[in-house]
Amino acid sequence: MRLFDSKEQSLRDFTPRVAGEVGMYVCGPTVQSSPHVGHLRSALVYDQLRRWLTHEGYNVTLVRNVTDIDDKVLENARAAGVEQWWALAYRMEAEFTAAYDLLGIQRPTYEPRATASIPEMIAIIERLIERGHAYPAPDGSGDVYFDTASWPAYGELTNQKPAEMEAAADADPRGKKAPQDFALWKGHKEGDPESASWSSPWGPGRPGWHIECSAMSTKYLGSSFDIHGGGLDLRFPHHENELAQSSAAGDGFAQYWLHNGLVSVGGQKMSKSLGNSVFAKDLLEQAKPVVLRYLLGSAQYRSTLELHDGAIEEAKASFDRIEGFLSRTQREAGQIGSADVPASFRDAMNDDLNIPAALAVLFELVRSGNSALDAGDVATASSHAAQVVAMLDVLGVNPLDEQWAGNSSQGDAALELLMTELLEARAEARANKDFATADLLRERLAAAGITIEDTPSGAHWSFNGR
Secondary structure (H helix, E strand, O other): OEEEEOOOOEEEEOOOOEOOEEEEEEOOOEOOOOOEHHHHHHHHHHHHHHHHHHHOOOEEEEEEOEEOOOHHHHHHHHHOOOOOHHHHHHHHHHHHHHHHHHOOOOOOOEOOEHHHOHHHHHHHHHHHHHOOOEEEOOOOOOOEEEOHHHOOOOOOOOOOOHHHOOOOOOOOHHHOOOOOOOEEEEEOOOOOOOOOOEOOOOOOEEEOHHHHHHHHHHHHHOOEEEEEEEEHHHHHHHHHHHHHHHHHOOOOEEEEEEEEOOEEEOOEEOOOOOOOOOEHHHHHOOOOHHHHHHHHOOOOOOOOEEEOOOHHHHHHHHHHHHHHHHHHHHHHHOOOOOOOOOHHHHHHHHEOOOHHHHHHHHHHHHHHHHHHHHOOOHHHHHHHHHHHHHHHHHHOOOOOOHHHOOOOOHHHHHHHHHHHHHHHHHHHHHHOOOHHHHHHHHHHHHHOOEEEEEEOOEEEEEEOOO
């Protein structure tokens, strides 16, 4: 397997530190507000990677954190008139979890909250001060900064020189030696909630954003681990600062850095400033969750995912082709057996998780499987269907899986009931030799995009090929 390492800016053969074991850390949400489609896309990418590694025999430990203390959490709680900031954080965390669950994103092995790892953060900061890579602000504010000038490798993840970087805007600049120095610890300030403060050797306060992930990743995966993942927007400054402070503290940290692409809406990057954010709740109302999982997971993970007008309908049509083939095979061949994924699918997945190429393999088998059914070659169709199901299982979008049971919308259920009654009425008309009524029903259904297929086992219907 090869993965694109953002640090090396190249494809690298993936060799885990411990044979058969993979430790993976993914930056989870800052639970300041409701989840949007970018959050879902990122979590889904690493769910796909985890599923593939598991399929290939690795024991995967996935850690995905929850940042539940942060400037934005406090600001949004105040703006919303929420009495306790942690109440907002908890409610937003529940929204993220619900959205992840609806899309079949597997729960991580560990999902630590930042507020539960304060001692580990303080320990790393103390090590950095001892090694000469961090300093308390001289103004007695209680702030502690990472000394970027003390670490020559600073900027290696994003290939930047410190002098060319933007000033770190995550803490009061008055106590800094250099504008690029970033906050490891933020002393308690007037107006901050008393509950958002912890004791430390530098006085009461709370952690900076970047130190949180350094502490939580190494707490659960050890000082060195295999993969660190997150959205491309986290590459700088968040991941750059994570790498610098962890390495300066003496940790080997991540061996591979992966970054998923962002989401574009109508040709523009999705962002709060542009007001074009698509929130998870709104998206999940537009189609079945399994179809939305298919849509969000259909692009190569490093590319931009374009949500254009018609994207959901296109995903529905593609997924209907898959469901239609599996339903047809079950009707004509009976239960679908088991199989491994095709070698060409494995090659695509091992090529930096090339989902578009993997889906091309899947749809070729759907096409040839339908052709086999047209020719009466049930054995070949059954073989193809078994391989299709194996690929769908890896991608987490197998419509036959029990996790998607009851996943149909109320409209789907109503259509199923109506069609059952209409087919019964048509069968009764045919039995009574009232072929005019039977043909009229077929014609009216065809005008609505519904096809009736008469087979030895009875009549079956499909909607636009489904």
